[in-house]
Amino acid sequence: MKVDPGTCLRCRATKYLCGLTYCPVTVKMSILNMRAGIYEELSGSSPPSVFVGRFNYPKVAVYPSAPPLGGDTSRYEDPKLWISMSLDEFLAMRLSVFRGGQSFRVEQASDPSRDLWDVQTLALSPRPVEVEMKFKEPPKTMNVIDDTLPPLGPSAPLDKLRLGTIPPPEKVVEKVFSSQDMKAIEGMRLLYTSGVGVERISRILSVGGMGVDRKLVPTRWSITAVDKTLSDQLVKELKEFDILDNVEVYVREHLRNLFVAMLIPGNWSFEWGEAWFPRTAWNYWGGEVAVEIDHEGYSGRKTYPEIGGCYYASRLAVAEHLVKRRRQATVVLWRETYPGFFFPVGVWFVRENVRKLLEGRPETFDTVWEAVEYLSSRLKVSRDWTRKSWILNLMRSRLF
Amino acid sequence: MKFKAVDAVSIASILRTVGEFMPEVTLVSTKEGLRLGGVDPSRVAYVDIVIPSLYFQEFESGEREVIGIKLEDVINALKNVKKNDGLTFFTNEGKLELTIEGDFERSFIIPLVELEEPKNPGINLQFAFKAKMLTSTFNETLDILSDMGESVVISSEDGKLIISVEGDVGVSRVELSEAAGNLIEASGTNASSVYGLDYLLKTTKMRNSSDVVELMFGTQLPLKLRFQLPQEGYGDVYIAPRAE
Numbered sequence: 001m002k003v004d005p006g007t008c009l010r011c012r013a014t015k016y017l018c019g020l021t022y023c024p025v026t027v028k029m030s031i032l033n034m035r036a037g038i039y040e041e042l043s044g045s046s047p048p049s050v051f052v053g054r055f056n057y058p059k060v061a062v063y064p065s066a067p068p069l070g071g072d073t074s075r076y077e078d079p080k081l082w083i084s085m086s087l088d089e090f091l092a093m094r095l096s097v098f099r100g101g102q103s104f105r106v107e108q109a110s111d112p113s114r115d116l117w118d119v120q121t122l123a124l125s126p127r128p129v130e131v132e133m134k135f136k137e138p139p140k141t142m143n144v145i146d147d148t149l150p151p152l153g154p155s156a157p158l159d160k161l162r163l164g165t166i167p168p169p170e171k172v173v174e175k176v177f178s179s180q181d182m183k184a185i186e187g188m189r190l191l192y193t194s195g196v197g198v199e200r201i202s203r204i205l206s207v208g209g210m211g212v213d214r215k216l217v218p219t220r221w222s223i224t225a226v227d228k229t230l231s232d233q234l235v236k237e238l239k240e241f242d243i244l245d246n247v248e249v250y251v252r253e254h255l256r257n258l259f260v261a262m263l264i265p266g267n268w269s270f271e272w273g274e275a276w277f278p279r280t281a282w283n284y285w286g287g288e289v290a291v292e293i294d295h296e297g298y299s300g301r302k303t304y305p306e307i308g309g310c311y312y313a314s315r316l317a318v319a320e321h322l323v324k325r326r327r328q329a330t331v332v333l334w335r336e337t338y339p340g341f342f343f344p345v346g347v348w349f350v351r352e353n354v355r356k357l358l359e360g361r362p363e364t365f366d367t368v369w370e371a372v373e374y375l376s377s378r379l380k381v382s383r384d385w386t387r388k389s390w391i392l393n394l395m396r397s398r399l400f
Numbered sequence: 401m402k403f404k405a406v407d408a409v410s411i412a413s414i415l416r417t418v419g420e421f422m423p424e425v426t427l428v429s430t431k432e433g434l435r436l437g438g439v440d441p442s443r444v445a446y447v448d449i450v451i452p453s454l455y456f457q458e459f460e461s462g463e464r465e466v467i468g469i470k471l472e473d474v475i476n477a478l479k480n481v482k483k484n485d486g487l488t489f490f491t492n493e494g495k496l497e498l499t500i501e502g503d504f505e506r507s508f509i510i511p512l513v514e515l516e517e518p519k520n521p522g523i524n525l526q527f528a529f530k531a532k533m534l535t536s537t538f539n540e541t542l543d544i545l546s547d548m549g550e551s552v553v554i555s556s557e558d559g560k561l562i563i564s565v566e567g568d569v570g571v572s573r574v575e576l577s578e579a580a581g582n583l584i585e586a587s588g589t590n591a592s593s594v595y596g597l598d599y600l601l602k603t604t605k606m607r608n609s610s611d612v613v614e615l616m617f618g619t620q621l622p623l624k625l626r627f628q629l630p631q632e633g634y635g636d637v638y639i640a641p642r643a644e
Contacts, residue, residue, distance in 0.1 A: 239423075266441075266442075266443075267441035267442065268441070269441075269442055297441075297442055297598075298423075298440070298441035298442060299420075299423075393642060393643060394442055394444060396643035397444055397596070397640045397641060397642045397643050398442070398443040398444055398640055399439065399443055399444060399445065399446055399521075399523075399622060399638060399639075399640040400439060400443055400446075400521060
């Protein structure tokens with residue numbers, strides 16, 4: 001994307017006149033500063049961060065990662081903080097995480113070599129760990145930009161990883177890691193109910209740190225596996241609860257994204273929809289707004305949603321909300337993404353935004369149609385939503 | 401309540417079909433027989449199954465007994481039933497005792513759940529078109545259309561029944577008629593309505609319990625499927641028309 005240089009002169013990173021949600025100049029300068037002097041060795045503090053690639057599966061690349069900074073770097077892996085950062089700060093931070101890669105067959109997770117064992121141990125840590133990485137060649141500027149993953153910085157083949165003192169993991173993490181007969185699904189649930197965040201659970205899963213038949217799991221897959229497994233359990237729980245009394249509508253705007261939730265009195269069913277405007281990440285060359293919706297009825301779905309990992313990230317956030325309130329509802333979640341939201345930042349963005357959205361105070365209505373009328377002034381593609389929505393069509397099609 | 405059926409597969413298929421629509425069901429037994437069903441959680445479908453006492457090899461009931469069962473539990477217990485297996489249901493002190501007799505005897509004890517007795521909504525509709533066909537023909541038609549889209553258009557044109565699905569890649573259409581030999585009976589006027597294909601697909605397990613299905617519909621009216629069961633029993637499934 002080209003930005004008129006005159007625009008930058010007038011703006012100087014203060015007004016975002018180019019229409020983007022971040023300043024490319026500021027981000028580039030921050031990254032260059034952080035990357036200066038990184039050639040074949042890096043000394044820093046891993047938040048901890050480990051990335052497992054998916055290419056060439058079942059022989060995958062495993063990347064212990066760290067920024068070239070000492071001390072407390074936990075914010076590099078904490079979506080709860082990312083959600084309140086500017087996109088400039090977030091991108092500059094994430095794109096300065098260096099990755100040192102080694103290849104392993106996925107089954108090696110069950111009988112790890114010393115190198116893989118070190119990575120597994122790093123991934124279990126509850127706090128940052130001092131690391132030294134010696135690369136085989138200077139890291140290349142091959143950033144990871146992905147719909148599911150948070151962005152990651154340059155990488156190089158890893159020659160040697162040296163770890164500093166590793167803080168011991170919590171007892172529950174140790175238990176899940178050391179129990180060879182605990183299924184991964186049980187491990188995920190135990191960690192979650194013990195208060196371990198979903199990002200850490202997916203990191204432990206991805207390094208083969210839980211389950212009976214242990215394997216390395218590409219990070220992209222492990223994130224969705226955790227969102228799905230945990231939300232499946234929560235949805236099962238919330239089906240036992242009483243039905244909500246009124247239609248509740250929540251609206252949140254964040255970084256050129258509008259998130260909308262309608263919680264409708266009724267049995268559980270769920271819909272996640274995305275509307276990408278032209279010149280946004282997934283509709284960059286399109287001429288019209290692209291609206292996609294995926295859904296499930298009371299019994300769930302049997303196929304993977306075409307819309308991808310955001311479906312399960314948003315489902316987890318809303319299921320958490322309903323279980324906390326001990327209520328059951330029919331759920332409609334929509335997201336509109338406006339021009340300027342230039343590239344994907346990962347499903348954490350959806351999960352955390354929906355969590356924040358539902359922390360807000362709702363508008364309440366007696367009928368779903370009053371709620372839809374109210375939303376028509378907030379949504380920019382209101383007619384497309386009401387025409388394509390599976391749940392609204394279902395509401396119109398009831399027998400009784 | 402106690403009943404014994406010689407065809408466990410048939411009873412299992414009925415329960416599996418109901419389980420496609422709802423997680424729990426109320427069974428009401430009277431001297432005349434057994435009735436089960438209710439509205440699905442999304443309130444798009446209504447299921448009403450009536451199995452007369454004569455259907456069973458043995459049938460014992462008080463004047464009116466009502467029990468609630470979690471279908472997942474019962475369906476899991478019945479997952480390995482075979483063609484010549486017999487099946488006994490017996491309720492005793494808040495539990496359902498289920499015995500499958502075949503090559504060897506298997507028994508399951510399943511707790512009953514407390515459910516509100518469903519009110520029969522008394523659907524009384526005048527359908528514009530009715531067609532009777534083999535359940536296998538109906539299933540085959542749905543099988544052909546199953547991957548083509550989300551909504552199915554059911555229409556009648558000059559005595560023919562047309563079932564079509566419009567998907568992303570095109571339209572798939574199946575035409576059935578008495579003349580072609582794939583409808584047993586057909587009568588009525590021209591009509592057309594749209595229904596959710598996934599709801600129709602939920603009924604396909606009735607194939608193991610019923611040989612003949614009667615399909616009834618009208619423009620902007622629910623679809624009624626009546627699966628005929630032995631001894632004048634039936635399994636009715638109503639599906640609301642889809643508002644597009």
